[in-house]
Amino acid sequence: MQKLLTKKSDNKNIMNIESLLEPFKKLNETAVLKLEQAKEKNKIIAGVFCAFAPEEIIRAAGAIPVGLCGKSEIPISAAEEVLPMSLCPLIKSSFGYAYTDTCPYFAASDFIIGETTCDGKKKMFELLDDIIPTHVMQLPYSVSDRFAIGMWENEVLKLKALIEEKTGNKISDSDIVSQIKLLNKRRYLLKELALLMKKSSPPLLGKELLLIMESRNYAYDTEKYNSLLEELLNKLESYENKELKKRKRILITGCPMGIGTDKILELTEESGGIAVVLENCTGLKSFDRQCPETENPVLALSEFYLNTPCACMSPNKNRLNRLVELAEEFKIDGVIDACLLNCHPYNVESKTVADCMEKSLNIPFIHLETDYSISDTEQLRTRIEAFIEIL
Numbered sequence: 001m002q003k004l005l006t007k008k009s010d011n012k013n014i015m016n017i018e019s020l021l022e023p024f025k026k027l028n029e030t031a032v033l034k035l036e037q038a039k040e041k042n043k044i045i046a047g048v049f050c051a052f053a054p055e056e057i058i059r060a061a062g063a064i065p066v067g068l069c070g071k072s073e074i075p076i077s078a079a080e081e082v083l084p085m086s087l088c089p090l091i092k093s094s095f096g097y098a099y100t101d102t103c104p105y106f107a108a109s110d111f112i113i114g115e116t117t118c119d120g121k122k123k124m125f126e127l128l129d130d131i132i133p134t135h136v137m138q139l140p141y142s143v144s145d146r147f148a149i150g151m152w153e154n155e156v157l158k159l160k161a162l163i164e165e166k167t168g169n170k171i172s173d174s175d176i177v178s179q180i181k182l183l184n185k186r187r188y189l190l191k192e193l194a195l196l197m198k199k200s201s202p203p204l205l206g207k208e209l210l211l212i213m214e215s216r217n218y219a220y221d222t223e224k225y226n227s228l229l230e231e232l233l234n235k236l237e238s239y240e241n242k243e244l245k246k247r248k249r250i251l252i253t254g255c256p257m258g259i260g261t262d263k264i265l266e267l268t269e270e271s272g273g274i275a276v277v278l279e280n281c282t283g284l285k286s287f288d289r290q291c292p293e294t295e296n297p298v299l300a301l302s303e304f305y306l307n308t309p310c311a312c313m314s315p316n317k318n319r320l321n322r323l324v325e326l327a328e329e330f331k332i333d334g335v336i337d338a339c340l341l342n343c344h345p346y347n348v349e350s351k352t353v354a355d356c357m358e359k360s361l362n363i364p365f366i367h368l369e370t371d372y373s374i375s376d377t378e379q380l381r382t383r384i385e386a387f388i389e390i391l
């Protein structure tokens, strides 16, 4: 038995990860064309910003949700003509794209769905509404408050009515349940891929995992996307990259990051670490849980999305509890809290996360603040290299 296992893993060492990732890269490259084709067929496109918007409701009406979080420095200077400089780069970049009309995803969107997650975003949405119709969902900040779920369910119902009006399609409960099932499958498959990083020799680098996780934003056909994920999972399940065993195992938490804003992740992996957990909302936070497939799907969705462990929630115990579990399950050597400059929710919550990791679990922790520019790259490199050195 032992002999057989060794042979299997030896053979798999020649796996070409680049070619496995190709279909996921292609989703990004062809996304704009697919949106144009959808528009020709009079499909309604809803631009979404955040992990709180229930995608199932949008899809149940036959509309297409498109992720809009800005990940480039380019439109920021234009945004600063209108917005204060002291806002997080994600808000400025997102607004800047709409303001300069330089993002094909904004251009394709018929309207925008925003949520009152943090002050900067909610005030930005008021200005965005002058450029493109923006529907803002009022998010309660406490999951445990007994009125919170009723309030959020009401917001989900208002969104449902809006989407019905925009598309002209009535959304039935069974339409919503079908979408919950499809997206639960997507969540399950993405999570299974993320869990492969528990291996002592993980099959992928964290930056490769990020590419896969982020590709869900460009996958408008969920069934086809689920098949792609399933195929990848089958190929990677028994694969171990022995080269990655030597690296220090890092958990990255904090603000959202994506390809283009993954400076800290890149530097971590250039400095001898491997990001085995990406806990932020580009990563596990968004597909860690399953939404119950019940007879009251609107309530189920409301509870499910309200429980997203984002730092805009106060208190945000779910994030801490999950971080502790992840640190133990993935045998983490060090935690990097990657925050965006001027993001108050995550930068303030950093102290609680640091105490929990360092004092309760005795795991080294570092808090890093950055933006979308390259000006701090070498400074960050020095700090990350020094951090990994001590692990």
Ligand code: SF4
Pocket (backbone or CB within 6 Å): 049, 050, 051, 052, 117, 118, 255, 256, 281, 308, 310, 311, 312
């Ligand atoms: S970190 Fe929180 S507020 Fe920001 S995009 Fe993610 S879920 Fe939304």
Ligand code: SF4
Pocket (backbone or CB within 6 Å): 088, 089, 090, 091, 117, 118, 120, 121, 255, 256, 312, 340, 342, 343, 344, 345, 346
């Ligand atoms: S990164 Fe922070 S400040 Fe920026 S939008 Fe998200 S929660 Fe708000």
